[in-house]
Amino acid sequence: MxxxxxxxxxxxxxxxxxxxxxxxxxxxxxxxxxxxxxxxxxxxxxxxxxxxxxxxxxxxxxxxxxxxxELSLHTNQAPILIQRKENYERFEKETASGYIYHRIFTKKVKESTVDIVLLDVEPGSDREFAETEAFEYKYIIKGDVNYVFPDETIQLNEGDSMLFDGRIPHKPFNPGDETCKMLVVYFFEGKS
Known part of the structure; x- marks a missing residue:
């Protein structure tokens, strides 16, 4: 599927x-x-x-x-896809409070799927380590965030970006006073 x-x-x-x-x-x-x-x-x-x-x-x-x-089971796509901000779908990925996701697009690209979301990490928000069966690209639109991995913590500031294998346990933590807004792109590998 x-x-x-x-x-x-x-x-x-x-x-x-x-x-x-x-x-x-x-x-x-x-x-x-x-x-x-x-x-x-x-x-x-x-x-x-x-x-x-x-x-x-x-x-x-x-x-x-x-x-x-009502499910769209077809993968034929128009060459240009537009998603208006007011149509971004808000969803929850974990039970921890303070993490607000907005899905922008999820589309199959050849043998892979790309899932694009906006993530707001509120000040002081914390959660358990998570893993994703995808490569993850993060772009910090506004604010700062620390990405915590088992062996290191990486601070990302506005304008910084990062790409990593989501199978590495990770979690974002916002040590600041303002909400951090980031663009997240998940690259799911195709199954053959």
Whole structure:
């Protein structure tokens, strides 16, 4: 399954759950899975089996045909893609507070997928180390941030950028007084 379709599914699951004012735990209980699994699926950190996906859709009391009807499963793309700021989709990647992501684009590029997001890291925000199955490019638009790795901490200031293998455990920490805004580009390798 292509990464952009996975993102569409995870976003749709989260949207429906929030629209129905259901908690992660309520959906997990109804679907017979763990709260952590629902969170990982909604945040695109894991791909559910077809059986689990169907259980979750049913737990949300959604019609299967209706759920899949609106997904864009085609990879033919226009040569120029425009996404207006007001249409950026806000989403959560982790349960830690103070991290606000805005997805700009997720599109398949030949055999790879590129996911482009804006990340606001609020002052004092901290979280557990994370890993991503992608190369990550960070560009600091405004403010400062420390990127903490197991063996070193790298300070990035406005205008700085960094590219690294997201499989290295990492976390951003904002030691300043103002929100740090950064552009994040994830490069997912194609599967053959």
């Amino acid at each position: 292509e990464q952009e379709v996975i993102v569409q599914i995870s976003n749709k699951l989260k949207h429906i759950r929030k629209e129905k004012s259901l908690t992660l735990q309520e959906v997990a209980d109804r679907a017979g899975v763990t709260k952590g699994l629902i969170s990982q699926i909604e945040n695109g950190r894991t791909i559910p089996s077809l059986l689990v996906l169907i259980q979750i859709i049913k737990a949300l009391e959604e019609d299967l045909d209706e759920f899949f009807r």
